[in-house]
Amino acid sequence: MTSTYLKRAAIFSFTALMGLGPLVLFADHVGASSSHAGYQTTRKNSGTPNSTYVKVDPKTGVVIAYGDSAITYNAPSSKLDTLGRALFLENCASCHGTEANGVPANGTSGSFPDLVGLGPATIDFWVDSGRMPAADVRAVQAIRHQPRLNQSQALAIAAWVNSLDPSYPSIPTPHLKDANVSDGAALFALNCAACHTIEGDGDALASDTFAPSLRDIPAFEVVEAIRTGPANMPRFTGNLSDDQVRDIVAYVTTEIQHPNNPGGFGLGGLGPVAEGFVGLLVGVGLLILIAYWVGERQ
């Protein structure tokens, strides 16, 4: 009698050990929370742009436009400075400080990014894509949402921040007419698909960070993102020429955003998991229902 109880207890404890034992090995990982250090920022990018065409303002000596036949970069007009400062004080200064140096008030530590010298494209990208002003300043990664400031207001802020320390990259305009979409596809697979997925849908990365979807972005924002490297994204400068960036942008804005995609419903671009669910629930499920229908003689 007791031996069977012992046996049962042994089997039970063995099962529990095998089932729950491995949890012990994870114990020191549990509760390790991530420390929120604020948004990651882009490195400063001063100096002279390495371009074939550089246009300098004769009065101030500041570079106002540069680039080549693939992409031209234009610095925002200095006439917008005053408006930009007003908009900055109203929308940005509570975190980034009145001097845009990431120090909101005396005595605060710089947990917010210093914006001076980041270049107009960086400021324009964050504001124009609706990521700034931030919806939740404690979030690890800002989420793209409906922009609070319109395009010219974003340019004005970029103009004022740029006036503090003129730097690069400026606001890009890609010329997609001569782009090679095929080269763009290959470059996209090599440089972008590892995070944004090959279909451009984006995906979750490490804790609380993600690569956003590329399905609905204007062409110049794609250039800004590639050239400035917002948040976790690496900044592509030397390793991609303006021609190559233009090709990638052409691929993103044509084949990713408007794919030539025969074969029926795309199932949300979620890949084999969605396909598996459809195959099992619709395919096998429907056939089981039909088997139920024809299988029994009524």
Place this chain on the structure above:
Amino acid sequence: MSSEVINTKRSKKQAAGPYGSVGKAINELDDRLGVAKGGRTFMDKIFPDHWSFMLGEIALYSFVVLLVTGVFLSLYYIPSTALVTYHGSYLPLDGQRVTEAFASTVNLSFAVRAGLLMRQMHHWACDIFVGSIVVHMARVFFTGAFRKPRELNWTIGTTLLILAIANGFLGYSLPDDLVSGTGIRIAYSIILSIPLVGSYLAFWVFGGNFPGTTVIPRFFVLHVLIIPLIIIGLVGAHLFLLVRQKHTQFPGKGRTEKNVVGTPMFPVFMAKTTGFLFVVSGVIALLGAFAQINPIWQFGPYTASRISYAVQPDWYMGFLDGALRIWPSWSFHSFGYTIPFEVFIPAVLLPGLLFNIAYVWPALERKFTNDHALHNLLDRPSDRPKRTAAGVAVLTLLGMLFIASSTDVIANFFRLPLNEVLWAMRILCIVSPFIAYPIAYLICKEVQVVKGGGKRKTANIVTRTSEGEYVATPAPKYADDEHQELDPTPVPTYIIETPEETGTGGVRTAPR
């Protein structure tokens, strides 16, 4: 004179003889090949009526669709890793250096009439093939149809499942696109992770280091020739054993361990099963026409330097991918060797353990229940609560592992932190089978005592009286609900048996 000319119907009938034109043809065949005896046994084969006995047929007929569409695809597919410059109708790939395998797959999708439909049907048929095998296997498991004398057929079926999964993976790899190339890379690493023999085995399978140039031609031969041949042979054995051992049946009126109650092969079952063949191919054709699957032109060609995020294998490999994703990084480095347990345990040991348990389950059950009797009557799943609960627990584990193969998709879709999704799946995979077992066990125990459980429900007719009162009365029973014992169709007596010849000195004669 004139009446003979006009009444062609009668004259044709007369010309055909007493058995009709079909009967005459069969008689001619019987005279030469002796098909009457075997044919009669075959046509009188009894199939018990239950919808769940049709599940295996979904697998059989989707395999037929796989063969037909596969032959079509093999006419256009080139199994070569030689690099060519793509100049086809899909412009974003124009001018790219791709392998012939990839270029031919894109070409057969875009430039061959009905090529994309065939390719999508082939892929959907594969998903449905493996899915219906699993559902069929679950039916066989939960009803105890694998018990003596059918253990061998259970073994064959389990082997078929493994072969189907393996061949699905091989076929998925053939287009040599970015996503499937990643899958081959993972398969290579899994083989590498096997202690001692891993690197030798990987080199043997791939003909050298990854990716090499031999893997696509080798996978092609395995996918279109060797494994399909084994599958066809085993399906034949599976069906032969089914006919030889006769079908199982659920207990009921007039049904015993010694008989089979159901409809004969001809004409009822034959009509039913032929119709089902068309329904299965119809559903697959609809999916192939209206639901996109594996758009390889978007993925582009595979090169070892490229990778896409959010890559999962087809659903039947999902549990392996899920296990790989959630397993913690346990690896040991000593004496210059690395034993990567984080790959070996989830990708080699786990599936090995699962399939081996499936293989030995009939023997295990015989041993633990001490039941060595022949079983032709099926169990209701609730009557065997421990077996049912064990099956539910394993299916729960597999389901959780499948969900774990899409941790990134879940995290992105629901805007959750990826690490927490990973941790949730680790805990769920370990805990959920232990929760599913007692729940399934208790449900079985409850269902056992439900009155009239397993019987066909009879409808209630609700009538409203003139006072406004509602009265429910049971509807009259269907005539077919009652078991009717019918006399078997008398076997025709026109088969005249010839007397056996007696052999003469040293010559033995055998009766035909």
